[in-house]
Amino acid sequence: MSKFxxxxxxxxxxxxxxxxxxxxxxxxxxxxxxxVMRDSSLMIENRLPGAxxxxxxxxxxxxxIYAGKPNSQYKQFGEEPxxxxxxxxxxxxxxxxxxxxxxxxxxxxxxxxxxxxLKVDKDTxxxxxxxxxxxxxxxxxxxxxxxxxxxxx
Amino acid sequence: xxxxxxxxxxxxSMADIAFLLLIFFLVTTTIEKDKGxxxxxxxxxxxxxxxxxxxxxxxxxxxxxxxxxxLVEDEQMELKDLRQAxxxxxxxxxxxxxxxxxxxxxxxxxxxxxxxxxxxxxxxMKHDRETSYEKYIDVQNELVAAYNFLREREAxxxxxxxxxxxxKVYAAMLAEKEKNQFKKDEELNERIETxxxxxxxxxxxxxxxxx
Numbered sequence: 001m002s003k004f005x006x007x008x009x010x011x012x013x014x015x016x017x018x019x020x021x022x023x024x025x026x027x028x029x030x031x032x033x034x035x036v037m038r039d040s041s042l043m044i045e046n047r048l049p050g051a052x053x054x055x056x057x058x059x060x061x062x063x064x065i066y067a068g069k070p071n072s073q074y075k076q077f078g079e080e081p082x083x084x085x086x087x088x089x090x091x092x093x094x095x096x097x098x099x100x101x102x103x104x105x106x107x108x109x110x111x112x113x114x115x116x117x118l119k120v121d122k123d124t125x126x127x128x129x130x131x132x133x134x135x136x137x138x139x140x141x142x143x144x145x146x147x148x149x150x151x152x153x
Numbered sequence: 154x155x156x157x158x159x160x161x162x163x164x165x166s167m168a169d170i171a172f173l174l175l176i177f178f179l180v181t182t183t184i185e186k187d188k189g190x191x192x193x194x195x196x197x198x199x200x201x202x203x204x205x206x207x208x209x210x211x212x213x214x215x216x217x218x219x220x221x222x223x224l225v226e227d228e229q230m231e232l233k234d235l236r237q238a239x240x241x242x243x244x245x246x247x248x249x250x251x252x253x254x255x256x257x258x259x260x261x262x263x264x265x266x267x268x269x270x271x272x273x274x275x276x277x278m279k280h281d282r283e284t285s286y287e288k289y290i291d292v293q294n295e296l297v298a299a300y301n302f303l304r305e306r307e308a309x310x311x312x313x314x315x316x317x318x319x320x321k322v323y324a325a326m327l328a329e330k331e332k333n334q335f336k337k338d339e340e341l342n343e344r345i346e347t348x349x350x351x352x353x354x355x356x357x358x359x360x361x362x363x364x
Contacts, residue, residue, distance in 0.1 A: 021164065024171035028178060035182035049287040051294040053301055054188040056331065062187075117187065126217075126289040127282025127361055134360070137197050146290055147189040 044068035044084050049122040050151035057117060057145055061110040063102040064147075065095065067128055068121030081124040083132065092128075095135035103141060115143040190293055195357075211268050213242045213276045217292060219283035232291055239299035242267055243274050243352060258307060258351060271303075271352045279359040296356060303352045312344055323348060 036059075045068045066084040070077040082089050085098045103114050116136055120129055136144060215235070216224040223230045225238055246259025248269030256270045268274035276296060280289055301323070308323035319325040326345055330338070 017168065018164070021167035021171050024168055024175055028171055028175040031175065031178045031182065035178065049290040051190055051290055053190065053294050053297040055191050057187040057189060059187070115191070117189065120286050122285065122287035122290070124286045125282060126280050126284040126286050129286055129289070130280075130282075130358075130361055133194055137194050140196065142194040142196060143191070144194055145189040145191045146293070147187050148290060148294075150188055 041087065042066060042084070043070060043074045043087075043089065044082060045071045045121050045123075046119055047122055048119060048147060048149045051146075051148040052151045054148060054150055055145075057147070058115065061106070061113045062115045062117045062145070063099060063106075064117045064119055065099075065132060066119045067132065068124055081121065081128055083128070092131045092135060095132055096139040099136060099139045099141050103139075113143070114141050115145055116141055117145045117147050119147045190290070190297060192293075192356075207275060208269075208273075210247075210266055211273045211275060213239065213268070213274065215276065215278045215292060215296070217278075217280040217284045217288060219281040221285055221288040223292070232295065235292065235295040236299050236302070239276065239296055240302055242276075243271055243299060244303060245274075246270060248273075258310070260306075275355045275357060277357050277359065280361055282361045284361075297354075300352055300354050304348050307351050308344075308348050311347070 044066055046066060047068075064085075067081055068084075069079060069081050070089075077089065083092065083095065084090070085095070090098055099114075099116060103111055106114065118129065118132065133144065136142070214224075214226060218224065223232060223235065225235060230238065241261060244259050244261035245264055245267040246256030246261050246269070247263050247265050247267055249255045250270035250272040254270075259271065261267070278292070278296070305321055305323040308326060312322055312326070316322050316325050326341060326348075330341055330345060333341075
């Protein structure tokens with residue numbers, strides 16, 4: 001008359017999957033925090049040039065200007081490299097107004113620290129870039145970052 | 154009839170829902186990875202002041218033509234040699250700066266025909282409108298690399314004792330500043346400023362000719 005029953009055969013208990021949702025949620029939150037939504041869809045080809053002496057970009061104070069050839073979806077705009085800001089093509093003359101608009105939308109304390117990130121396709125001619133820079137000087141947004149891919153040294 | 158306990162909600166599908174969300178976020182988002190070369194543009198200057206006369210020997214001219222060929226100090230040069238040539242120019246220290254002090258940390262040849270002092274040494278860059286952007290960035294990168302090399306050397310000389318385990322002292326200092334961006338470390342900032350002052354980045358870009 002023992003208190004402890006002797007089971008006939010001891011079956012292995014099934015592995016509990018109750019904590020699986022927790023693990024997956026943890027991963028989910030990690031990715032939600034560590035990543036950003038793809039914002040503007042590119043209408044141009046954008047293969048960045050490479051460089052090894054790079055600095056990190058401070059995302060909160062940066063506004064992006066894209067330039068390059070219109071990609072296959074936007075062939076009707078021709079072969080000449082164009083400037084894209086947010087979701088539209090703009091002309092060189094509009095760069096100043098667009099950047100000032102972006103600056104006005106920024107946080108008060110970051111307005112003076114605005115950085116313009118230039119994501120320019122590597123086959124673009126440098127004349128377009130210097131036109132953009134001239135416009136940026138007119139807008140008095142003098143900090144520029146040429147966004148590049150990181151090349152191994 | 155006795156009141157029955159409400160049946161427990163089946164949470165078995167919770168994992169599936171969470172996976173679905175996870176995959177959605179994986180697909181629609183990107184991990185931050187933008188890096189680049191930071192540069193300050195000169196402000197527009199309308200004043201009629203005569204620009205100061207810069208001696209030819211303190212000027213290092215880099216031209217890129219429409220065929221992406223480099224002309225450095227009136228000689229054709231390959232991109233791979235540009236870094237070394239720039240370092241030699243900046244580090245020459247043949248004379249004195251505006252205060253009359255000579256460059257006691259320069260390790261260059263001290264040739265009288267090259268730059269007087271890193272304070273005075275100016276790199277002047279000009280490109281054609283048809284130059285490719287890739288080449289332009291390559292050249293910018295080499296020029297920045299020359300400055301970084303010299304700053305790294307000085308940082309190692311001055312502050313190696315604070316970073317005994319680091320190979321690249323200047324890089325380590327910048328990384329530390331980046332890491333502590335929310336608390337001001339006066340001492341560190343001062344050190345970085347000191348290094349930057351030894352080799353101030355003086356890069357002027359001429360506008361390409363309109364043709």
